[in-house]
Amino acid sequence: MATRTGRGSTARGRRTKQRAAWRGAVLVLLAVVLVVVAVVAVTNALSRNTPLITEECTVVNGSSTYRLQPEQAANAALISAIAVRRNLPPRAASIAIATALQESKLQNIEHGDMDSIGLFQQRPSQGWGTAEQILDPAYATNAFYNHLVAIPDYQSMPITEAAQRVQLSAYPEAYAQHEPVARSFASALTGQSPASLTCTLRPTSSNATPAGVIEAATAVFGQRQVSAEGATAVIDGTGTDGWAVAQWAVATASAHQVTAVEFDGQRWERAHGTWQPSAGASNRRVRITVAQS
Secondary structure, three states, rough: OHHHHHHHHHHHHHHHHHHHHHHHHHHHHHHHHHHHHHHHHHHHHHHHHOOOOOOEEEEEEEOOEEEEEEHHHHHHHHHHHHHHHHOOOOOHHHHHHHHHHHOOOOOOOOOOOOOEEEEOOEEEHHOOOHHHHHHHHHHHHHHHHHHHHHOOOHHHHHHHHHHHHHHHOOOOOHHHHHHHHHHHHHHHHOOOOOOOOEEOOOOOOOOOHHHHHHHHHHHHHOOOEEEEOOEEEEEEEOOHHHHHHHHHHHHHHHHHHHEEEEEEEEEEEOOOOOEEEOOOOOOOEEOOOOOEO
């Protein structure tokens, strides 16, 4: 009896080991299948340029890197370009960008506290203009600067204090937290920090025209010497003024379908997203190339 029981136990043990081996083999097979599926999915996604590519604009300032989304960077570029057009100091652009970061996250939103709207959350009921006017980023920015320049010695004030004098916010210290990113982007976008703003973007989604870029640049920087050469808009500028235009073009590249920007020995290309030396890049003209079929 004891002998028969031993043989049954041995058989059951063999079956248990076989089942365990099968389960192990199935698990290994499933793991291989999952890896293959994942690799195929990633490969297909990359080939389609799906949102695996994170779009962002960055400015490196010393050991720190500051990031904005393309929409935010484009609004920061508009704010800075208007400061350049008005011959305001870069400090004014820093104050304005910090304010817009706090008030709207640098987005032209149609809602807010009570009747506050737009980049700076200005209120029609408080005399800032009509809702339609305030939702025009250029109008809103000029309205902000009109109040800012009326403040004596605003340039020597801490950014948060100057912003509060304009905004009369219930949270007067809130603007200070945005000072590092605001100063870094303002320095780049007013041309004080050449070739410091870069954008990583997906490939262009449609075609564009140089005329569209020229019109957009003229709207914020004002009239200047311009021309079009094939798919390239050419805008006169030198020194910090030229770099303000060049880095505005990079910051707004997503909206304007820009593929390359050249100025002062440097070239930014959408394909690699960084400034690189270019011997042929003029120091008197900014060249902005757009996508065309």
